[in-house]
Amino acid sequence: MEESRAVTATNPQANTLKRSLGLWDLILYGIIVIQPTAPMPAFGVFSNGGKGHVVTSILIAMIAMVFTAMSYGRMARVYPSAGSAYTYVGRELHPALGYVTGWSMTMDYMLNPLICTIWCAHTMADMIPGIPLGWVLWTFFFAILFTGLNLRGIQTSARINQILCAIMAVVIAAFFVATVRYIFHLGSYPSGYFTHPFFNPDTFSVKTVFHGTSLAVLTYIGFDGISTLSEEVENPRRNIFLATVLVCVITGALAAAEVYGAQLLRYDWHFEASEEITAFAHVAAIAGGAKLANAIGITLLIATIGSGMGAQLGAARLLYGMGRSEALPKKFFGAIHPKTRIPANNVLLVGGIALVGAFLMNYDRGAELLNFGALLAFMGVNLAALTHYFLRDTAEPFLKRFVVHFLPSALGFVICLAIWLNLTHKALLLGAVWMVVGIAYGAVRTKFFRAELVNFDIPSEE
Template sequence: MSPSLVMVIFEVIAAASAGTAPTAFVLATGAILLTALSYAKMARHHPASGSAYVYARKQIGSPIGFLVGWSILLDYLFLPMVAWLVQSVYLNAQFPAVPVWAWMLINAGLTTLINIFGVVLSDRVNRVLTGLAVFLVLLFAAYCLVYLGHHQPTSYTAPVWNAHTSLDGVSTAAAVAAYSYLGFDAVTTLSEETLDAERTIPRAVVLVIAIGGVLFAVVAYLMQLVHAGGVFGDPQVAGYTMPIQVGGVFFADWTNLAGIVGGFASGLAVQLGSSRLLFVMGRDGVLPKRFFGALNARTGTPVRCLLVTGAMCVVGLGLSVETATSFINFGALLGFTVVNVCVIAYFVRNRRTRRVGVLGYVVLPALGACVTVYLLTRLSAVALAIGACWLVCGFVCLLWLTRGFRRPTPEFRPADTHADPNPATEPSAA
């Protein structure tokens, strides 16, 4: 979730929504927030680093947990590669003398090295880069306000709803905008490295969506005032031409830097989360334990898992951005759906012994599941086919690990100590 993402995809959302991009972002924020609330509940009950993999294993069963973990591997393994690829395309556009493949190797190498040295260093670097990216986006917003002071907009309400707006168009645009939030669940993969994880992680998950949603909607509103409607001369470069319009070429080059800086921060964060999922699955014995389930004694990080995710950049060397992003959403959205189902399963299993509300544990997660299933249906046929094949391979691996379900699914028992430390003092949820 790069802060500058709204500037990159604004023209797509504006065109699909007939000039009501901020409304589409607000709708997308509300839709994804339903799933974020489900992640927050599960993170409080199971503060372990495996995220959806652990939640499904605990609430639905180990075999389902394995398949969920396997499916989100499709997302987590390739998402760093996609982040580096997008980053490299931007850098190549800014510095064409260096080819895309060289930028890929540089980006993957730098982020892997930073993550190997430990989560503290990763956190510090990420804070600086994200802060810089946010600053540049806010600077762009300030330039938009100055521009609007000299060029009166035709309407202040048209960006919210206008004569060309339709519910179908806004919902279609919101479905596209919702993909901007994919990756927020990586917060939960750091549960075992977070102080007071039962309180901190749930708050962080919700705040990530809420803060990102407000930023996206406000900036989209200002951009929609500067450029009314959803018709663009060249939609692919509107994210660059609009900064030129409000601040000149020199300023546009600096706002383009926001995308580059934000992209590097995103790659750093997503690799951090990906390596933690591989580590937990290795610790459980689902993946080769000696290789994936070990932490480096000096840095306390899963170095081998980081090297594996770093090596995935090689896969992206021959791919376009469109191809690379076409299949990673399958694993993410399937994981989102299952986490919503896990909350309902928690209600069914604990409704007689613990204080769990129907609204928070049944109605909202059911709505969240409907949203994520709808987003799944919006994926391309290629993405669905690749996702289905990946799941079939996972099922075959599960059959082999369990010897045809004659043996239990591998599981790391000591991790159970993280679950529900204070079952008698559950807060009521709504």
């Protein structure tokens, strides 16, 4: 016992996580989480939403995400082990606002597996036509598949994720090669052929572009996960900040190039509802034929299956964390299956919501509602960073604080707010209902926020 105490005394880091991740490890992690094919599944949705201004929408979203990423990186310096928007907001602004941010995040977690279920079902129905009510059968299949695999505790390893990322890179490269070859062999180009993906005077309006941007934000969802690795990173004060920003820039540049190529292949921006979800694969077929279209379709399907499984388990874990801390009824939400050590009740609940929700809303609405909660969280993080570094930390000169801390956070907040306000009225209404329910529940639990609010941190796996 004395020897053990001596070891602990001389090595205070014996019980801490090993700091072994460098900057490029973080960047690779962020790219894998977001996926290099991020804009492809929703390309048709983005194009219809922004009336063809997909590239512009993705670039505007990138600007908002870069400023927000800077705020995330700075807040990770203050709370290096928390790594979540609701913690930043709750500690810097007010516990009640942290609760509201946490509640908005639950909507993201719950809707992610739902839209993955919708996308996979419609893609399979498109790939294997002729089955009566095929998308209905595939919806049941994928909802049950995600739930069943998560109940068995099956997880995708980091090695498999890296292999998938490499496969995606090959498919993306093949798409670019086929696209360039096709464009060079066209011979003549319509007026505005190369510029309409950025600006089409026939369909352009600020409202239209920002509505498209409110959907295009989906491309970047997941970048904030980098901040959760703060305890395992070499020089986290520098590397978390740089990695979060660089991942957003790399994702934005690659996404813009992918959709630009797709828009050059198909000059008409409008997609019918039946082809909206599988639009990118159909467009790729123009340049690369059925082989490239099938390669893209299968790659995106596999990636979305992995994403749907991970999203469902992530939602279940978040609900478990809320249940364990008694933000939700602990007996149901805080229960762990004795054999698999999985929050089975939550997995079943999220699977049920994904199944039912897939029949009640389309992909567009699910994506908008997901972004409703995400953008609220992003605005909260920007305000938290502004409060901490500009208002509270007054050691640095005012001008430096204004330029380095106030402007990026304020711009991030304003652009995210502008994007959020351009969600459809129905999405804003449904999101508002969700928020009112959560606020009302929190008010009852805390006697109108007079009692101490719970901690939403998800417990680490042992």
